[in-house]
Amino acid sequence: MKIVGLELSGFRGFAKTQAFDLNADAIIVVGANGNGKTSLFDGILWALCGRIPRLAAEGASVVSLYAESGQARALLTLCDAAGRLFKVTRSCDRETGEARVALETPEGLLSGPSAEGRLLQLVWPEAQTGTEPLAALASVLTRSVYLQQDVLRHFIEPADDHDRFTSVSELFGAGRVTELQGALERAKKAWSTVTNQRVSDLEETRLVLANVLARARELTARYPSVATPVNPAEWSKWWTELNALGITGTAPEPVARDAGRAIDTAIKEIEMKRVASERSGQSLRLLQPQLVQLEALPPRGDVAELRARSVALTNELSTLRQSVTQEQDRQAEMRRMQAELKQKDEQLRVLALLALEHLGDHCPVCAQSIDRAKTHQRLTAITQKGGEPLPDSSSTKLNELLALVAAKEKEIGGLELSIRTEQQREMEADMLRKFVQARFVEHGISAEESSVRARQLEEGISKNDSHAARLKELQHQGEALALAVSQSVAQLALSETKVESERLQKLIQERQQAIASRNASGEMAQRVIEGLREAASAVVEQRLQQVEPLLQNIYSRIDPHPAFETVKFLSRVTKGRGLLSTVVQDSQEDLSCQHPPLVMSSSQVNALAVSIFLSFNFGVTQPPLASLLLDDPLQCLDDVNLLGLVDLLRRTKDRRQLCVSTHDQRFANLLARKLRPADTTGRTIVIELVGWQREGPEVHTREILSDPVPLRLAAS
Known part of the structure; x- marks a missing residue:
């Protein structure tokens, strides 16, 4: 299939x-970075398989924001070899994410x-039987048709050597074998997981069986003899x-499984009632001595009389305290009067002394004649x-009054104590009553009546003792019945454990057989997986051996390294996974390296x-397309390697439709000269992408004509 047109x-x-x-043998796409060269190439890839793997882009993510x-x-x-045209239309809505395809x-x-199925049939029939046919087609296209500049080194440094082996096996026709191998490996893993779970279930069943057997041994050791059956009449009478x-x-049957629990509950209730x-x-x-103590209580005292006497004494004390106050006031007045008289006498004596000092024939005050x-x-x-006699201020009466007050207070305090004592005794007596x-x-x-109370008390004690004794007797009978029931239940449990152990042993045997059968199936699946792995590895290795001379020829023409001039593929199977790596060799010094970036520059690796x-x-x-799409190889190669690549492209344009993009106008001119048609039957076009804006770049297309002079002589 050949590409003849694209509309985006x-x-x-x-x-x-x-x-x-x-629709040309060679298409040269030239434009500055960001003008849409890669978008043009991605449009071809997306139209064919609906995805751009390097961008993880499917659906709405490819829709332009503008x-x-x-x-x-x-x-x-x-266009196929017969000249028939096929038009693939793929669209996607940004809002809904809905994708459509038509052919x-x-x-x-x-x-x-149906359109995708027919398209796969046209370009890559091998992918039709795969689980993800469009992903397989995308892998083949990006490995053999469309060289993307930003994933170029994945051919040398993939994320995983196994991923590269898987992609190459898809390319060389072993993809379905590798896919079947992967599906079988996943199925075997799931099969092994289920088998392991069943082994775990088997171990759990064995553990349960061990517990059942241990329980049986415990019951046998605890009840070695055959249990005596419970007498139904005694059982029914006890419950009645x-x-x-x-x-x-409710009385259960003596042989019922819950009989032991029922009788245990009843015995506990009997125990509680007996204790009560x-x-x-x-x-x-305890009421007997308290009743005697109650009868021996003395009669109530006359607290009212004591309170009346206390009131009278309090009144008398108040009168005495008033008399004391009056006497204290009188004595204070007497002391004041004595002080005034004493002051008066002292003043007269001082005046007399002054008069004697100034005494003459006339009065010093009024100047009258006096008898000196x-x-x-x-x-x-x-x-x-000595002054006038002072009034009597004796305190004898006051002392007598104070003595009477103290006596009254003491008498009242004793009376109050008697009242409180009598009240406390009456309160205690009331509490006891x-x-x-x-x-x-x-x-x-x-x-x-006291005598009737005593008699009723004796009757109550006798009746209660009789009831407690009966409860104790029933408790003993119940314990004997409970022992017999437990023995019977133990015998029943022992029989059930034997039945259960037999069932578990049979189940263990069945599970062992099932696990053995699953293990045999797993081993058979593993042999099939190994056979598929070996077959895929053999196919890939055989095809790589066929491709190696071609690789060496291409590598020699580009000639990127002066010493490591030989390149080979290394295919191997490690831990059940196919691995593919590239080895460069220095044949002259007999040296090799399985990781080329260690001995080569970035341009040489590219x-x-x-x-x-x-x-x-x-x-x-038979590639999916008879085309070779190279996205701006100038960015990953130096000038010397680029010239070798251009010469190689010139030699192969008759075998493949070439579509090369570049950002360099000089390289575009070089390609135009080197890839121009040899005669009028061929066609070479140049697509120029200029001045990108929001709606896209301007596109100019021109055709390169063949050289009318096929041979020129150079001047000497």
Whole structure:
């Protein structure tokens, strides 16, 4: 199949509709970086398989952000050897992610899965039987038809040697074998997982069997003799008596599995009632001495009389305290009067002394004539006078009153103590009466008379003791019945464990056989997987041996390294996985390297990768497309290697439709000269992508004419 035309709309760098004439032996696409060269090549890939693997792009991610319709659309026109045209149309909506595909053939229009099936039949029939046919087609195209510049080194440094082996096996026709091998390996892994789970289940069953056998041994050791069956009459009578005593419960059959649990519950209830009855008896017995103590209580004292006497004494004490206050006031007044008289006498004596110092014939105050002798005598008498007698301030009466107050206070304190003592005694007596009365009411004794109470108390103690004794007897009988029931249940459990152990042993035997059968199937599957692996490896190795001379020829023409001039493929199987790597050799020094980047520069490694890609393209008998798409190889090669590549392309353009892009105008001119048609039957075109804008670049197409002078002589 040959590419003759492409139309892109809303696809990556081409927002508006743009058609490309690709009906030529050689197409040279030239444009600055970012002008849409790679988008053009990706459009061819996406139209064929609906994905761009290096971008992980499927569906809406390829729609241009500037697409007015919100859809990406690619129309690829192919032509077979008979000249029939096939048009593949693929579209995707950005909003819904809905993808559509249609194929127009000479026979009619196909769409959906039928279109993709027919397309696979046309370009790569091998992929039709695969689980992911479009992914297989994309792998083959990117390994042998479309050389992408940003994944070029994957031919030398893939993420995994096994991935490269898988891709090459798809390319050389062993893809379905490798795919079947992978499917069988996954199925075997799942099979092994289930088998391991069944082995785990078998171990769990064995553990359960061990527990059952241990339980059987325990029961046999605990009950070595045959159990005596429970007497149904005694069993029924015991439960009837329980109900008569107020213990509710439904009597199960003695041989029932829950009989042991039922009788244990009943015995616990009997135990609780017996303990309650014994406590009630103790409480009744404690009432006997309390009743005697209650009868021995002294009669109530006359607290009212004591309170009246206390009130009278308090009044008397108040009167005495008033008398004390009055006496204290009187004595204070007397002390004041004495102080005033004493002050007056002192003032007169001082005045007399002053008068004596200034005494003359006339009064020093009024200047009247005075009898000096009489006056001197009188003044001297005043200075020597002891003063007037003072009032009596004796405290004898006050002391007597204070003594009477203290006596009254002491008498009142003793009386209050007597009142509190009598109240405490009455309170304790009332508490005892209430406690005893409550206990009597609790035990159903309602009589008020002491003798009747004592008699009813004796009757209650006797009745309670009888009830407790009966409960104790029933408890002993129940324990004996419980032992017999447990023995019977143990014998039944022993029989059941024997049945269960036999069932588990049979189940273990069945599971062992099933596991053995699964292991045999797994081993058979492993042999099949190994056979498929060996077959795929043999096919790949054989085809690589056929491709190796072609690879060496291409590598020698490009001639990237002066020492490592030989290149080979190394195919091997390690741990069940096919691996493929590239080995470069220095034949002169007998040296080799399985990791070329260790001994080669980046440009030399890129030249080696291009050589491998071209060998795959030329080595495939029937490639999906009779085309060779090279996306800007100038960016990954230096000038010397590039010249070798151009010479190689010139020699092979008659075998493959060439489509080469470049950002360098000089390289484009070189390609135009080297790849120009040899005669008028051939065709070479140049597509120029200029000035990218939001709607896409401008596209200019021109045709390179053949050289009218096939041979020129150079001047000497």
